[in-house]
Protein backbone atom coordinates (compact mmCIF):
# COMPACT_ATOMS: atom_id res chain seq x y z
CA UNK A 716 0.00 0.00 0.00
CA UNK A 717 2.74 2.51 0.96
CA UNK A 718 4.61 1.65 -2.22
CA UNK A 719 1.48 2.28 -4.26
CA UNK A 720 0.91 5.63 -2.57
CA UNK A 721 4.52 6.62 -3.22
CA UNK A 722 4.36 5.44 -6.81
CA UNK A 723 1.22 7.48 -7.49
CA UNK A 724 2.64 10.55 -5.76
CA UNK A 725 5.88 10.28 -7.74
CA UNK A 726 3.91 10.03 -10.99
CA UNK A 727 1.88 13.13 -10.10
CA UNK A 728 4.93 15.07 -8.91
CA UNK A 729 6.45 14.50 -12.32
CA UNK A 730 3.44 16.16 -13.95
CA UNK A 731 2.78 18.97 -11.47
CA UNK A 732 3.76 22.53 -12.29
CA UNK A 733 2.80 23.88 -8.85
CA UNK A 734 3.36 22.98 -5.23
CA UNK A 735 -0.12 22.88 -3.67
CA UNK A 736 -0.74 22.71 0.07
CA UNK A 737 -4.50 22.96 -0.43
CA UNK A 738 -6.77 20.24 -1.79
CA UNK A 739 -10.47 20.30 -2.61
CA UNK A 740 -12.84 17.40 -3.12
CA UNK A 741 -15.36 18.93 -5.50
CA UNK A 742 -18.44 17.13 -4.26
CA UNK A 743 -22.04 18.14 -4.71
CA UNK A 744 -22.43 21.91 -5.03
CA UNK A 745 -18.85 22.66 -5.97
CA UNK A 746 -18.86 21.65 -9.65
CA UNK A 747 -18.68 25.28 -10.74
CA UNK A 748 -15.64 26.01 -8.61
CA UNK A 749 -13.65 23.91 -11.08
CA UNK A 750 -14.33 26.55 -13.75
CA UNK A 751 -12.58 29.16 -11.62
CA UNK A 752 -9.32 27.24 -11.46
CA UNK A 753 -6.70 28.92 -13.65
CA UNK A 754 -3.41 27.64 -15.09
CA UNK A 755 -5.06 24.23 -15.11
CA UNK A 756 -3.39 20.91 -15.61
CA UNK A 757 -5.83 17.99 -15.61
CA UNK A 758 -5.20 14.25 -15.34
CA UNK A 759 -7.97 11.69 -15.74
CA UNK A 760 -8.20 9.13 -12.94
CA UNK A 761 -7.85 6.32 -15.46
CA UNK A 762 -4.43 7.68 -16.46
CA UNK A 763 -3.11 7.77 -12.88
CA UNK A 764 -1.35 4.62 -11.66
CA UNK A 765 -3.15 2.84 -8.79
CA UNK A 766 -6.19 5.17 -8.86
CA UNK A 767 -9.42 3.20 -8.50
CA UNK A 768 -11.63 3.64 -11.56
CA UNK A 769 -14.05 0.88 -12.27
CA UNK A 770 -17.41 2.59 -12.06
CA UNK A 771 -19.03 5.13 -14.35
CA UNK A 772 -18.41 7.88 -11.85
CA UNK A 773 -14.74 7.00 -11.56
CA UNK A 774 -14.40 7.13 -15.31
CA UNK A 775 -15.46 10.76 -15.50
CA UNK A 776 -13.19 11.75 -12.65
CA UNK A 777 -10.02 13.77 -12.88
CA UNK A 778 -7.45 15.57 -10.79
CA UNK A 779 -7.01 19.24 -11.52
CA UNK A 780 -3.88 21.16 -10.55
CA UNK A 781 -3.87 24.92 -10.85
CA UNK A 782 -4.57 28.17 -9.06
CA UNK A 783 -7.64 29.34 -7.21
CA UNK A 784 -7.33 32.94 -6.08
CA UNK A 785 -3.94 33.22 -4.44
CA UNK A 786 -3.50 29.49 -3.78
CA UNK A 787 -1.95 26.60 -5.63
CA UNK A 788 -4.53 23.86 -5.40
CA UNK A 789 -5.14 20.22 -6.18
CA UNK A 790 -8.78 19.38 -6.85
CA UNK A 791 -10.56 16.07 -7.19
CA UNK A 792 -13.44 16.23 -9.61
CA UNK A 793 -15.40 13.11 -8.79
CA UNK A 794 -14.96 11.09 -5.62
CA UNK A 795 -15.19 7.39 -4.83
CA UNK A 796 -18.23 6.32 -2.82
CA UNK A 797 -18.38 3.22 -0.67
CA UNK A 798 -21.84 2.40 -2.07
CA UNK A 799 -20.33 2.05 -5.54
CA UNK A 800 -18.49 -1.03 -4.28
CA UNK A 801 -15.07 0.46 -3.60
CA UNK A 802 -13.29 -0.69 -0.47
CA UNK A 803 -12.50 1.92 2.17
CA UNK A 804 -8.84 1.71 1.08
CA UNK A 805 -9.90 2.71 -2.43
CA UNK A 806 -12.32 5.42 -1.28
CA UNK A 807 -9.54 7.11 0.69
CA UNK A 808 -6.55 6.36 -1.54
CA UNK A 809 -6.49 9.87 -3.07
CA UNK A 810 -6.27 11.44 0.41
CA UNK A 811 -3.25 9.29 1.24
CA UNK A 812 -1.66 10.51 -1.98
CA UNK A 813 -2.49 14.09 -0.97
CA UNK A 814 -0.50 13.63 2.24
CA UNK A 815 2.44 12.28 0.28
CA UNK A 816 2.29 15.36 -1.97
CA UNK A 817 2.43 17.74 1.00
CA UNK A 818 -1.20 18.81 1.24
CA UNK A 819 -1.92 20.59 4.56
CA UNK A 820 -5.60 21.52 4.26
CA UNK A 821 -8.55 19.70 2.70
CA UNK A 822 -11.89 21.27 1.70
CA UNK A 823 -14.87 19.03 0.98
CA UNK A 824 -18.51 19.38 0.04
CA UNK A 825 -21.46 17.03 -0.11
CA UNK A 826 -25.24 16.74 -0.13
CA UNK A 827 -27.25 15.46 2.78
CA UNK A 828 -30.68 14.95 4.23
CA UNK A 829 -31.44 16.97 7.35
CA UNK A 830 -32.59 15.40 10.59
CA UNK A 831 -32.75 18.82 12.27
CA UNK A 832 -36.19 20.44 12.26
CA UNK A 833 -34.66 23.93 12.02
CA UNK A 834 -33.09 23.29 8.62
CA UNK A 835 -34.64 23.95 5.22
CA UNK A 836 -33.97 22.55 1.76
CA UNK A 837 -31.15 24.53 0.16
CA UNK A 838 -29.51 25.46 3.47
CA UNK A 839 -25.76 25.16 3.77
CA UNK A 840 -24.54 23.32 6.85
CA UNK A 841 -20.99 23.92 7.98
CA UNK A 842 -19.86 20.54 9.29
CA UNK A 843 -18.71 20.94 12.90
CA UNK A 844 -18.19 17.23 13.55
CA UNK A 845 -19.12 13.84 12.16
CA UNK A 846 -20.38 10.42 13.19
CA UNK A 847 -18.83 7.47 11.40
CA UNK A 848 -21.71 5.10 10.70
CA UNK A 849 -19.98 3.22 7.87
CA UNK A 850 -19.65 -0.54 8.36
CA UNK A 851 -15.89 -0.53 7.69
CA UNK A 852 -13.20 1.77 9.08
CA UNK A 853 -10.75 3.23 6.56
CA UNK A 854 -7.80 2.84 8.96
CA UNK A 855 -8.51 -0.81 9.77
CA UNK A 856 -5.41 -2.93 9.20
CA UNK A 857 -1.71 -2.18 9.26
CA UNK A 858 -0.93 1.36 10.42
CA UNK A 859 1.04 2.87 7.55
CA UNK A 860 2.23 6.01 9.35
CA UNK A 861 1.27 8.28 12.23
CA UNK A 862 -0.70 7.22 15.27
CA UNK A 863 -2.27 3.80 15.55
CA UNK A 864 -5.12 5.39 17.53
CA UNK A 865 -5.55 8.83 15.96
CA UNK A 866 -7.14 11.69 17.85
CA UNK A 867 -10.42 12.96 16.36
CA UNK A 868 -11.22 15.70 18.86
CA UNK A 869 -11.12 18.40 16.18
CA UNK A 870 -11.82 16.53 12.96
CA UNK A 871 -13.04 19.78 11.37
CA UNK A 872 -10.77 22.77 11.99
CA UNK A 873 -12.32 25.22 14.45
CA UNK A 874 -10.26 28.01 12.95
CA UNK A 875 -11.62 27.34 9.44
CA UNK A 876 -15.18 27.08 10.78
CA UNK A 877 -14.77 30.47 12.44
CA UNK A 878 -13.43 32.01 9.24
CA UNK A 879 -16.25 30.46 7.18
CA UNK A 880 -18.89 31.85 9.56
CA UNK A 881 -17.34 35.31 9.26
CA UNK A 882 -17.38 35.07 5.46
CA UNK A 883 -21.03 33.93 5.44
CA UNK A 884 -21.98 36.88 7.64
CA UNK A 885 -20.08 39.32 5.46
CA UNK A 886 -21.76 38.03 2.30
CA UNK A 887 -25.22 37.77 3.85
CA UNK A 888 -25.41 34.01 3.33
CA UNK A 889 -27.53 32.03 5.78
CA UNK A 890 -25.59 29.04 7.11
CA UNK A 891 -26.36 26.32 9.59
CA UNK A 892 -23.84 24.36 11.63
CA UNK A 893 -24.13 20.75 12.61
CA UNK A 894 -23.02 17.15 12.83
CA UNK A 895 -22.85 15.07 9.65
CA UNK A 896 -23.47 11.36 9.92
CA UNK A 897 -21.92 9.27 7.15
CA UNK A 898 -23.70 6.06 6.23
CA UNK A 899 -23.11 3.56 3.43
CA UNK A 900 -26.27 4.06 1.36
CA UNK A 901 -27.23 3.67 -1.41
CA UNK A 902 -30.78 3.89 -0.06
CA UNK A 903 -31.98 7.15 1.39
CA UNK A 904 -33.27 6.67 4.93
CA UNK A 905 -36.60 5.34 6.10
CA UNK A 906 -38.44 7.74 8.44
CA UNK A 907 -37.34 5.57 11.38
CA UNK A 908 -33.70 5.71 10.30
CA UNK A 909 -33.76 9.52 10.04
CA UNK A 910 -35.25 9.54 13.54
CA UNK A 911 -32.56 7.16 14.81
CA UNK A 912 -29.78 9.32 13.36
CA UNK A 913 -31.30 12.40 14.96
CA UNK A 914 -31.38 10.63 18.33
CA UNK A 915 -27.73 9.65 17.79
CA UNK A 916 -26.80 13.32 17.47
CA UNK A 917 -26.80 13.93 13.73
CA UNK A 918 -28.14 17.07 12.08
CA UNK A 919 -27.68 15.69 8.59
CA UNK A 920 -27.02 12.34 6.95
CA UNK A 921 -25.13 11.54 3.76
CA UNK A 922 -23.09 8.86 2.01
CA UNK A 923 -19.60 10.34 1.76
CA UNK A 924 -16.93 12.57 3.35
CA UNK A 925 -16.42 10.74 6.66
CA UNK A 926 -13.86 8.23 5.29
CA UNK A 927 -11.81 10.95 3.57
CA UNK A 928 -11.87 13.19 6.65
CA UNK A 929 -10.76 10.34 8.92
CA UNK A 930 -7.80 9.54 6.69
CA UNK A 931 -6.94 13.23 6.34
CA UNK A 932 -6.92 13.68 10.13
CA UNK A 933 -4.71 10.63 10.55
CA UNK A 934 -2.34 12.21 8.03
CA UNK A 935 -2.27 15.54 9.89
CA UNK A 936 -4.31 17.35 7.21
CA UNK A 937 -6.72 20.02 8.51
CA UNK A 938 -10.28 19.62 7.21
CA UNK A 939 -13.24 21.83 6.42
CA UNK A 940 -16.58 20.69 5.00
CA UNK A 941 -19.94 22.08 3.95
CA UNK A 942 -23.06 20.08 3.27
CA UNK A 943 -26.02 21.18 1.18
CA UNK A 944 -29.30 20.16 2.73
CA UNK A 945 -31.19 18.65 -0.19
CA UNK A 946 -34.07 16.94 1.61
CA UNK A 947 -35.67 16.85 5.02
CA UNK A 948 -35.65 13.70 7.13
CA UNK A 949 -37.84 15.30 9.72
CA UNK A 950 -41.16 13.86 10.90
CA UNK A 951 -44.02 15.51 9.04
CA UNK A 952 -41.69 16.85 6.33
CA UNK A 953 -40.45 13.58 4.84
CA UNK A 954 -41.46 13.16 1.21
CA UNK A 955 -40.35 10.79 -1.50
CA UNK A 956 -36.82 11.75 -2.53
CA UNK A 957 -34.99 11.07 -5.78
CA UNK A 958 -31.45 11.73 -6.97
CA UNK A 959 -32.91 14.37 -9.30
CA UNK A 960 -34.43 16.24 -6.33
CA UNK A 961 -31.08 16.14 -4.56
CA UNK A 962 -29.34 17.45 -7.68
CA UNK A 963 -31.89 20.24 -8.15
CA UNK A 964 -31.59 21.50 -4.57
CA UNK A 965 -27.80 21.28 -4.79
CA UNK A 966 -27.67 23.23 -8.05
CA UNK A 967 -29.77 25.99 -6.52
CA UNK A 968 -27.45 26.26 -3.51
CA UNK A 969 -24.29 26.07 -5.60
CA UNK A 970 -23.56 29.84 -5.87
CA UNK A 971 -23.65 30.30 -2.07
CA UNK A 972 -21.39 27.30 -1.54
CA UNK A 973 -18.95 28.47 -4.22
CA UNK A 974 -18.72 31.96 -2.68
CA UNK A 975 -17.90 30.67 0.78
CA UNK A 976 -15.37 28.10 -0.41
CA UNK A 977 -13.62 30.49 -2.80
CA UNK A 978 -13.22 33.13 -0.09
CA UNK A 979 -12.25 30.67 2.62
CA UNK A 980 -9.57 29.02 0.48
CA UNK A 981 -8.15 32.47 -0.21
CA UNK A 982 -8.04 33.36 3.49
CA UNK A 983 -7.04 29.95 4.86
Ligand code: HPA
Pocket residue numbers: 826827828829902903904920921922945946948961
Ligand atom coordinates in the same frame (compact mmCIF):
# COMPACT_ATOMS: atom_id res chain seq x y z
N1 HPA B 1 -29.70 10.58 3.01
C1 HPA B 1 -28.50 10.13 2.65
N2 HPA B 1 -27.76 10.73 1.73
C2 HPA B 1 -28.24 11.84 1.16
C3 HPA B 1 -29.49 12.35 1.50
C4 HPA B 1 -30.25 11.68 2.48
O1 HPA B 1 -31.40 12.08 2.83
N3 HPA B 1 -29.68 13.46 0.76
C5 HPA B 1 -28.58 13.61 -0.02
N4 HPA B 1 -27.70 12.63 0.22
